[in-house]
Amino acid sequence: MLVKIAWKNVWRSRSRSLVVIGSIIVGVWALLFGSGFMNGFLVSYMANIINHDISNIQIHNPKFKQDFDVRYFIANGKAKAAAVRQWPGVRGATTRTIVSGMISSPKKAAGVQIRGVDLKNEALVTRLDSMVAEGTYFTGIKRNPIIIGSRMAENLGVKLRSKVVLTFNDGHGNITAGAFRIVGIVESSSVAISETYAFVRQQDLTKLVALGDIVHEIAILTQPQTDEAAIITRYRQTYNHDLVESWRELAPELAVMNEMYGNMLYVLMGIILTALVFGIVNTMLMAVLERFRELGMLMAVGMNKARVYLMIMIETVFLGVAGAPIGLLAGWLTIYYFRMHGVDLSNYSEGLEAFGYSALLYPYLDNQVYFIVTLGVVVTALVSALYPAWKAIKLKPVEALHKL
């Protein structure tokens, strides 16, 4: 009975109901689009770093990362990498020999991390070959080819086919040096790649290090949607002496960024929800005030306060239930559309790509967010109805009837 009255009330003043439904639709849509958009920023930035630089999982000798001493290599690293490559969920695994040292051109010297890479697997894991902007991926120069980043090349004042000298401590603690010729220059938005790494062939580097065919790092790229933890556990069970880390431990700054963005998102969502509450409260309040006469009449003919209160709340629920699915659909469609086509941001910032973002942004949302947002907005609508409903039961029937 009460439900029926509430339902009829909703449609009696169509424009007013439509405004509230509209606010709910806009609220749900705005929250979905806003969080999808912010998420898109973060996801595209992180994917870039994981796919081109640090990979999902890295394995080292537990002592290696303390001071990057060449003597702390992974025992049987190559065999382990070959085994890991066969595991389900692993897209690729590559080995690297890593030495820190100095790179010098005739003009200048700079600190460098020299990475001896397995050409075929490196291309699979970090797609290093696709980042080569000038020159080639280790072809065309027979003896000691080297690939460096564009910023490092600029710093050193070197070009393709220039000669650079790498200086570092070999496996026996002696300072050793080797001359390399630049075969390629990679361009990347990652500062590490473009400024601090130099890539050489693994066999060229191990020869200079003089400790045999050693590797210091195994990088594993997983298939999309694979749980990294499963692979990490399996590795730990199979080879228990190595240090296995996921990208969260490898790049805590990414995790931090994730955190900061998340916090900021909550704050912004809070502000938007507050704005929504205000919009709904205002409209509902006006709706109640406008109906003083009618509500007074209902009370005068014997409807008690609890029922009036309940009736207004039920009305709000109807409005919420009508608005939320439409908002949800609109939000989902918007995000779906932009996931396919991308949001073109190239007009807003020319430097976007240089900074590790692509100018096309793909919003992204977890499924549960849809649920949370919808629930949040409906609850918000209910909360917003509390005050107007309370206002309604406060009214005195006789006065209300006299008012107009």
Place this chain on the structure above:
Amino acid sequence: MYLTLAWRNIWRNKRRSLITIVSIAFAVLLACVMRSLQLGSYNRMIENAARFYTGYIQVHKNGYWADKTLENSFVNDTGLLAMIDRIAGVEVAVPRLESFALASYGTKTKGALVLGVEPEREDLLTRARSKVVAGAYLQAHDKAVLVAAGLANYLKLGVGDTLVLIGQGFHGANAAGVYPVKGILKFPVPTQNNQTVFLPLKEAQWFYAADNRLTSIALVVDKAKNVDRIVAGISANVDPAALEVMGWRELMPDLVQGIEIDNISGKVMLGVLYAVIGFGMFGTFLMMTAERMYEFGVMMSVGMTRLRMQFVIFLEMGLMAALAVVAGIGLSLPVLVYYHHNPIYFTGDSARAIESFGIEAAYFFSLEPSLFYNQAWAIFFMAFILGFYPLLVIQRLKPVQAMRDAL
């Protein structure tokens, strides 16, 4: 006459007008808070980045920034530093001589950024003294070094050990030196922490065979927004062919871009907020119009023309929006002033993680005047557009039917 009418109309139904005014004022408040939060965090980022190392402004020999070698150093003429110090807004000018060299201890060697500094002035920029975790800070005449903690760890050396530096000096001279370690510095930024060596300026000039030469002068200024004026002031007093003067926008293009990118997402969120606010405001206007149908009908039947009525309503809207915007700014000012001076620090694991990178884990609020009037204009403009709805309703109003429906 119209104005009086509009003013009286507003206060005739106090409750309705107050709801409208409060809803617009609240919109202004929310928009101001959101924007203030965004702009405040950018200002802090700039301030932090400038304090890490770069300074707000740097002066170097023309061409040094593109090609950072000792060959692009310049002679430290005392008149130059004195001239810079005299410019209004400059708090301190920090002279530096920097280049890469190999740092070696025992069997370990690593490339290091060897930085010649005037200890007292450097401390005013990077607060280096507070970063000393072992040993003591440098004196101007020491023949000793400070080593960054990451580098010290790698080399496995501590206070009192002797560091060997080998590199290339000015004009290709051999640079070699042996220095006792006077202290260890801990920098929050990993790249800095892993490669920095501090040497007193005089000693660095001797080491690099670059007598009385500098690679850069970094400046601390009182306010970031004065940078352009100060850059212009210095540029006017130096030979532009010899020296380049650069503000933080040129010095830290990555930061500028980072802010720009973040600003895009900030603006999108602001747009989303406006959409929600706009809808709330529209709801209020709609209700207000619906409530007054009877009144409109009566007015028209007693002979008021549509145009005059529209004009009165338009004045009402304008007055209410103006009141609301003023109220909104009045409400947001005390809140923002308070939080501007007392940033909201957050705690917990994530905060500690953030702080380990030298970033302050807090929300900062800006008090930039433009932020207030931009929001005020935007909301005012929105009220103006939405205000066309009642005008449209009046245009289409049929007096008799309006009076009947309302009853």
